[in-house]
Amino acid sequence: MFRLGQFTPQLKLLFHTAYIQRWLKGENVYPILVEFDLSNACNHKCNFCNFSYLTDKSVLDKDVACKTIAVLAKNGVKAINWTGGGEPLINTEFGDIFSWTTRRGIEQGLFTNGALIREDDIEGLLATQTWIRFSIDASTKETYAKIRGVDEFNKVVSIVKRMVEVRNEYEYNTQIGIGFVITPDNYREIGRFADLIEETGVDYGQYKPRIGNELELSEAMWWECNVKPLLEEVFKSSTKAVINLYKFNDLSENQFDKPYPICYGHVFCPCIGADGKVWVCSQLRGYGKYCMGNIYKESFDSIWKGQWRRDAIARIDVNKCPPCCKNNEINKILYHIKHPARNTHYNFL
DSSP states (O other): OOOOTTOOHHHHHGGGHHHHHHHHTTOOOOOSEEEEESBSOOSOOOTTOTTTTOOOOOBOOHHHHHHHHHHHHHTTOOEEEEEOSSOGGGSTTHHHHHHHHHHTTOEEEEEEOOTTOOGGGHHHHHHHOSEEEEEOOOSSHHHHHHHHSSSOHHHHHHHHHHHHHHHHHHTOOOEEEEEEEEOTTTGGGHHHHHHHHHHHTOSEEEEEEOOOTTOOHHHHHHIIIIIHHHHHHHHHHOSSEEEOHHHHHHHHTTOOSOSSSSOOGGGTSOEEOTTSEEESSGGGTTOGGGEEEETTTSOHHHHHTSHHHHHHHHTOOGGGSOTTOHHHHHHHHHHHHHSOOTTOOTTOO
16 A cells, blocks of 8 residues: 555665675674764754754764765765754755765765755755755644744745756756654644645655654554554555655554564664764664764774674663664564574575
8 A cells, every 4th residue: 555665674685685694694794874964953943853862063074074984985885874963964064075975986865954955055965965855744834833943844845846946957866855754743734745745846755653762552553543544545646655664564563572682783774973973873873872982083994893882782772772763674684584483484485
């Protein structure tokens, strides 16, 4: 029923079987993806933000970023997500950093609220990013202002339309999408957001649940009874609507107890914060015991091979991690690869 689009982490792992084989042999493989924060500061005040607890409003130094990106490229990292933390484009050096990353041969994707994008920025973003996803999370200016804390709905929608227009005119290959994090404050606009997908001309609109440690079974029931029927109606009429289905399945199935004992996923997609600290994953950024090192103090290569990394991983209690975490999907498939069940008859496809 639901279209997954590009939001299928388990299937994506199938394109990296060589990495998995090396990992199974116990080799110290480098990540496939690194989630990179350019800023911990943000120009919006979203009431569902997972990272509002980050009081450090650091902006990453360009030279430190570029030096680290060179190390990542040398060691075969395939892609970087520019995310947060905060709003990446608060870092005024983003253009130079993105261009440097392109020259190093690393693919890039950008999460942004879009409000800081100027006309002069558009072609540079399109020339460097494989995809750009605008966080909008509403279909009316009233709800937008309520949940994002600013009155910039019309401004951002105009920027999205202009980005699509320039992309189409000059035939850039950048995929452009808009995102809708579903919360009790905005779920009634799920249907109207499908109209916004069409209005803006983007390639897709993504629906996903919020992530948080406080999610409980009551929210899973709310999803099943209130949200799912609205999404089903959207997917009957919109060919551009896509969904992080695995996150909704985790809610529906109450998957708070993990079948795997440790987090394997950090190997394939760790996070570098705007303060230079390297975290085991983006959902645990800011919690000191999960810090593996700091790129202001030593190279990423040294951190990746160091004792701090092993210590940080050992501290993770996977059953206390947030539900709906992306690494949950990666962990499940890697666990079954590493610990194949008996009598599963894998050869009988």
